[in-house]
Amino acid sequence: MARKFRFIFVGVVALSLLLAACQPAEPVVVTQEVVVTQEVQVVTTQQVNVPVSFAMESARLQAVKDRGQLRCGVNSGVPGFGFLDANGQFVGFDADFCRALAAAIFNDPAAVEFRPLTAAERFTTLQTNEIDVLIRNTTWTFGRDVELGTDFGPTTFYDGQGMMVTKASGFTSLDDMGGATICVLAGTTTEQNLADAFAARGLTYETLVFDKSQDTAGAYDQGRCDGLTSDKSQLTGLKTGLTNPGDHAILPEIMSKEPLGPVWAQGDQQWGDLVRWVVYGLIIAEEKGITQANVEEIAAGATGETGRLLGSEGEFGSLLGLDADFMVNVIKAVGNYGEIYDRHLGPEGTNIVRTGSYNDLWTRGGLIYAPPWR
Amino acid sequence: MALPHDSAARPQRATDIGALLRDTRFLQALAQAVFVLLVLLLVRWLIGNLTANLGAQGLDLSFSFMRRTSGFVVGEGIPSNRTDPFYYQYVVGLVNTLRVVGLGLVLATIFGILAGVAMLSPNWLLRSLVQAYVELIRNTPLLVQLFFLYFGIILTLPGLADRITLGPVVLSNRGFFIPRPVPHVGFPAWATVSALALLIGVYTYRRRLQIRVRTGAETRPATWAAALIVGVPLLAWFILPGQPLQLELPELQGLRMSGGLRLTPEFAGILFGLVLYTAAFIADIVRSGILAVTHGQREAALAVGLTSTQTLRLIILPQALRVIIPPMTNQYLNLAKNSSLAIGVAFPDLYSVSQTIFNQSGQAVQMIALMMGTYLIMSLIISAAMNAINARLRIVDR
Numbered sequence: 001m002a003r004k005f006r007f008i009f010v011g012v013v014a015l016s017l018l019l020a021a022c023q024p025a026e027p028v029v030v031t032q033e034v035v036v037t038q039e040v041q042v043v044t045t046q047q048v049n050v051p052v053s054f055a056m057e058s059a060r061l062q063a064v065k066d067r068g069q070l071r072c073g074v075n076s077g078v079p080g081f082g083f084l085d086a087n088g089q090f091v092g093f094d095a096d097f098c099r100a101l102a103a104a105i106f107n108d109p110a111a112v113e114f115r116p117l118t119a120a121e122r123f124t125t126l127q128t129n130e131i132d133v134l135i136r137n138t139t140w141t142f143g144r145d146v147e148l149g150t151d152f153g154p155t156t157f158y159d160g161q162g163m164m165v166t167k168a169s170g171f172t173s174l175d176d177m178g179g180a181t182i183c184v185l186a187g188t189t190t191e192q193n194l195a196d197a198f199a200a201r202g203l204t205y206e207t208l209v210f211d212k213s214q215d216t217a218g219a220y221d222q223g224r225c226d227g228l229t230s231d232k233s234q235l236t237g238l239k240t241g242l243t244n245p246g247d248h249a250i251l252p253e254i255m256s257k258e259p260l261g262p263v264w265a266q267g268d269q270q271w272g273d274l275v276r277w278v279v280y281g282l283i284i285a286e287e288k289g290i291t292q293a294n295v296e297e298i299a300a301g302a303t304g305e306t307g308r309l310l311g312s313e314g315e316f317g318s319l320l321g322l323d324a325d326f327m328v329n330v331i332k333a334v335g336n337y338g339e340i341y342d343r344h345l346g347p348e349g350t351n352i353v354r355t356g357s358y359n360d361l362w363t364r365g366g367l368i369y370a371p372p373w374r
Numbered sequence: 375m376a377l378p379h380d381s382a383a384r385p386q387r388a389t390d391i392g393a394l395l396r397d398t399r400f401l402q403a404l405a406q407a408v409f410v411l412l413v414l415l416l417v418r419w420l421i422g423n424l425t426a427n428l429g430a431q432g433l434d435l436s437f438s439f440m441r442r443t444s445g446f447v448v449g450e451g452i453p454s455n456r457t458d459p460f461y462y463q464y465v466v467g468l469v470n471t472l473r474v475v476g477l478g479l480v481l482a483t484i485f486g487i488l489a490g491v492a493m494l495s496p497n498w499l500l501r502s503l504v505q506a507y508v509e510l511i512r513n514t515p516l517l518v519q520l521f522f523l524y525f526g527i528i529l530t531l532p533g534l535a536d537r538i539t540l541g542p543v544v545l546s547n548r549g550f551f552i553p554r555p556v557p558h559v560g561f562p563a564w565a566t567v568s569a570l571a572l573l574i575g576v577y578t579y580r581r582r583l584q585i586r587v588r589t590g591a592e593t594r595p596a597t598w599a600a601a602l603i604v605g606v607p608l609l610a611w612f613i614l615p616g617q618p619l620q621l622e623l624p625e626l627q628g629l630r631m632s633g634g635l636r637l638t639p640e641f642a643g644i645l646f647g648l649v650l651y652t653a654a655f656i657a658d659i660v661r662s663g664i665l666a667v668t669h670g671q672r673e674a675a676l677a678v679g680l681t682s683t684q685t686l687r688l689i690i691l692p693q694a695l696r697v698i699i700p701p702m703t704n705q706y707l708n709l710a711k712n713s714s715l716a717i718g719v720a721f722p723d724l725y726s727v728s729q730t731i732f733n734q735s736g737q738a739v740q741m742i743a744l745m746m747g748t749y750l751i752m753s754l755i756i757s758a759a760m761n762a763i764n765a766r767l768r769i770v771d772r
Contacts, residue, residue, distance in 0.1 A: 120729050124738040128427070148736035149428075179629045181548070186717065186730055192445040195456035207449040208640070208720045209730065215525075219720065222529040224547055224639065226629055267430055 057321050058270030064105060064132055069113045072098035073125055073134040076116030077213045079237035080350035081137050090114040093344040094135040096334045097156060097262060097279065101133065103333035104278045104326045118211060119188050123148050126265050133275055134263040137231060139189045144263075151272050153262035154279045156337075158358035158367055160254035161193050162232035164239060167249050169226060174253045178203040183216045183225035185209070193256040194229055217241060231258050237350045274320045280370035281327045284309055285336035286361060287370070292335035299328050309373050316373070337361075337368065424739065437744075439735045440464070446730060448722045450638055460731050467727030468748065474641070474723060475710045475752070478648045482709060483702075486653035490660025491686075504657065511654035517715055519651060524643035524719040534626055544624050550637040551624035560616025564607070567614070571606035575599045640721035644713065652709045656702065663698035664690055695767055703760040707753050714749070724748060 064070055074095050075082030082092040090098075099109035115131050122138065125131050127149055137159070138144075140152040163182075165171045174197060184191050186209045198205045208225055210216040217238045220228040230238065232250060239245050262275050285291075288306050290298050299310040307313035311325035318324065334340055341359065345352045352359075360366025394400050425435065440461040448454040448463055451470040492504040511519070529547045532538060537546040544551040575598075582595035611618060624634030667690050675685040716723035725745065732741035 120733050123733070123736055127736075127738070143734075144736070149430075181629070183720075186726065186733070188733070191730065192456070192734065195445060195447050199456060205447075207447055209449060209717075209722060209726060210720050211717050211726075211729075215718075215720070218525060219529060222525070222547060223533040224529050 058268050058274065060132060060264075060268045060271040061105070061274060061321050068106070069111050070098065070102045070105060070133070071113045071115060071131045072101070073115045073117045073122055073131040073136050074098060075136045075213075078137065078234050079240060080233065080344050080352070081237065082116075082135075083237075084116070090116075091344070093157065093340060094137060096340045096344065097135045098133070100282060100330045100334045100340075101275060101278055103330045104274070104322055107323065107326075107329040109333035118186075120186055120211070123150060126150055126263065129265065132264065132271075135261075137234065137260045138263050139231075139258045139260060140263075141189060149266045150263050151266050153264070153272070153276050154283075154370070155259040155261040155367075156279060157233065157260045159231040159233050159258035159260050161190055161197075161229060161256040161258060162235050162254060163251045164220070164228045164230075164235045164248050165226065165251060167247055171227070171251065174198075174251060174255075175201055175203075177205065177227060179205065180226035181206040181208060181224070183208045183210065183220045183228045185213050185216050185230060186211050188230075189256065189258070190229055190231070197253075197255040213238065229255070231260075233345070233350075233352050236352050240350060270321070274322070277320065277373075278327075278330060281309060281330060281373070282334075282337040282340070283361070283368055283370040284373055285327070285331050286338040286368075287363060290331055290336055292331060292339055295328055295331040299325065305373050314374075428739070435740060437740055439737050439740075440731075442735065444731070445734065448727055449720075450641065450722050460735065463727055463731060464724075464744075467722060467724040470722055470727075471713055471716075471724040471752075474644055474648065474713050474716065474721070478645055478652070478709050478713065479706055479756075481645070481649045482652040482656060482705070485649060486656025486705075487660050489653055489657035490664070493657060493661045494664060508654045508657050511651055512658070516647065516651050516712055517718055520643060520647040520715055520718050523647050523650075524639065528639045528643055534629075534631065537626075542621070542623065544631065544634070547639060548631070549639055550642060551631050551634040553621040553623050554633065554635045555619040556622045558617045558620040560614055560618040563614050563616070564610055564618035567610040568607040571602050571610075575602035575606075578602060638721075640716075640719050643719040644716040644721045644723070647715075647719070648709055648712055651712070652705050655705050655708075659698055659701045659705065660694070663694035666697045667693045692767075696769070699760065699764045699767060703757060703764075706756050706760060710752055710756055711749060 072095075074090055075092070076084045076090070078092070080092055082090060082094045085091045095114065098112045098114065102111040103109040105111070115125065117125055117131075117134070117136060122134055122136055123144070126134050134150075135156075137157070138152075139159075140155065144150060145152055163174060163177075165177075171177055177198075182194060182205055184194060184207050191207070191209065194205075194207065208219060210219065213230065213234065216228060216230070219225060221242045228235065228238070232254070235250050239248055239250070242248060262279065264272055264275060284305070285295075288298075288309070290306065290310070295310070298306060299312065302310045302312050304313075308316055310328050311317055311323070315324070317326045320326075323329070335343070338361070341354060343349060346354070354360055354366075356365070358367040360368065362369040428434065441459050443456075444454075444458055444460050444463045445456050446463070447456050448466045448470075451466050451473070454463055454466045489504050489508065492500050493508070495501050495504075531545055531547040534546050534548050537544050539545075542553045579595045579599035582593040582598055585591065586593045586595065622633045624631045624636070626632075671689055671693065672685055675689040676682070680688065713723060714725040717726040717729065720726075728741050728745045732738045735741075
């Protein structure tokens with residue numbers, strides 16, 4: 001009898017432990033309804049309050065603040081964008097946007113938990129709330145935006161799919177590549193663009209699909225494939241890791257549009273606003289010539305848009321649930337957009353030419369543009 | 375028994391409940407009922423949680439997305455096109471997995487039995503080599519072995535331009551090629567004669583076996599059958615007019631080899647990786663199975679004058695099989711499930727294709743459920759087959 005009860009007791013305890021373990025760590029609730037009731041409240045009680053009362057705290061922002069860390073999904077194998085360096089630090093263009101968000105929320109660029117993700121895992125981790133934001137050279141497409149329950153932020157890098165071949169192969173254009181074997185990464189838009197590009201030219205080809213971009217590059221390096229296809233920016237990075245980078249060339253064709261930027265789970269508009277405006281803030285900072293070095297100096301006597309950006313005018317920070325001078329912290333931590341670009345993708349980094357490309361500032365003929373901060 | 379409305383019965387009923395609560399059978403049933411209820415609640419809660427979370431992001435759990443156009447091409451297996459729907463690509467992946475598992479099971483069994491017998495060989499060198507192989511393979515992870523085999527051995531072969539040619543066989547890091555036999559003018563006549571020889575061979579085998587069982591005379595059924603089945607087609611090859619088969623040699627054409635049969639590096643990588651790994655375990659199972667047959671059986675067989683080959687074939691192996699089959703089932707199941715590591719060496723198996731599908735469609739939950747279901751069915755079929763064999767081989771009590 002006693003043994004029987006012990007069995008039941010153990011069973012119940014085990015079950016409750018299981019139940020507790022399965023509870024999502026931070027259930028993220030859609031805050032839209034809250035918005036409505038608050039607005040109604042303001043109207044009926046005739047409260048003439050400062051606009052701060054309209055600022056709806058994002059449920060996710062609250063969760064991030066409580067946790068004390070931002071969970072950011074990144075790449076760990078693409079030099080220039082997201083890469084684990086010799087000291088075990090995530091470095092790269094994308095990783096710095098994670099740090100910028102952490103600086104905006106905590107005034108501490110180190111308050112980030114980087115989650116290295118494969119291309120195949122990334123959307124599932126977003127859908128299951130494992131990460132707060134995904135900044136992992138992710139292409140903005142209709143399907144992903146509409147169907148996957150994700151929202152896309154401003155494009156931080158305009159990319160296009162290219163093809164790397166060996167110089168010895170003599171290929172000068174995709175049209176030469178009939179019958180070729182192409183190495184490609186699993187679960188990317190690349191696979192579909194490749195199919196489209198070859199079908200449009202009426203050429204046959206074979207694909208070799210790997211799970212990790214390192215393996216893709218490894219098999220290409222060993223001569224298993226005639227071509228390696230990926231976003232051009234990634235190809236530039238992967239090329240530096242090959243045995244003899246000088247033996248390889250990237251073909252001139254661009255097979256697709258690949259706008260890359262931050263992604264978050266649908267359902268928390270306020271969180272989306274925060275991510276979006278931190279990115280825009282970095283672009284405006286470059287526009288205004290505000291750099292890591294001079295940001296404090298400029299912030300001291302700033303007026304106009306610079307003043308609003310750096311928090312000396314208006315209530316912009318608190319509207320997002322952040323400190324008034326959050327952009328000062330961000331720029332102090334990572335610099336402006338141009339500085340982030342130069343650090344990782346400029347001549348000292350993977351050397352992707354910016355001048356004259358889409359990734360130049362709009363004032364210089366590029367597509368990097370931010371709406372006004374007012 | 376007291377009537378329910380009898381006032382005098384009330385205290386009696388109270389003691390009934392008391393007695394019921396002390397009844398072990400009732401308590402056992404109650405505990406089980408509570409447990410089932412809790413499990414059901416847990417499952418309901420998990421599914422509710424899942425649909426609620428997915429619903430919040432506008433996703434549902436239907437499988438209709440499988441009818442959409444895939445937009446990608448599976449690299450190997452039955453031909454696929456970018457306009458094929460997702461479910462078709464899933465079938466392509468499934469067939470690739472079945473190819474690897476089917477061939478892998480056969481090869482691992484043959485290789486494992488040979489290695490197992492070799493581990494008991496009186497030849498010191500052979501025994502030690504096989505033992506070293508078994509220990510090395512059993513004590514390192516399969517994925518590491520696959521990477522080593524694929525990136526470290528197969529891909530380090532030269533490219534097609536400087537391919538290695540060993541007689542009719544071509545080795546390169548684009549695949550292994552052998553000539554392909556193609557039917558020629560004399561094929562119909564030769565094939566008819568060979569088919570007849572096969573039929574007569576089988577008939578002769580059965581007939582001679584029957585005679586041997588009935589009379590005890592040595593009629594050599596296997597020798598006769600082999601002579602008929604191999605000898606007649608061989609003779610016919612030279613006697614009949616017109617060449618029956620022509621060998622199509624692989625030749626370099628542009629970027630690829632055309633003609634011949636090709637074994638891709640990826641297929642070779644996953645197949646040989648799985649075979650080497652599983653055979654090591656099978657070898658040890660076979661070794662222990664043979665050792666489990668008591669020594670007296672062997673001594674008795676030798677004493678009645680059987681040769682050592684006959685002893686192994688007729689006395690030891692049939693008895694060892696009874697010990698070998700159950701653990702073998704586990705190894706077969708492992709091989710089938712380990713085939714999902716194929717994505718590591720870029721072989722487009724079920725798992726690899728499913729991963730691409732769930733990325734392109736974003737429907738991770740359905741794809742993983744579908745994949746689990748498919749692997750489950752495959753494993754259950756293997757189990758059922760092995761259980762059937764086991765049932766046939768067990769000692770029949772008379």
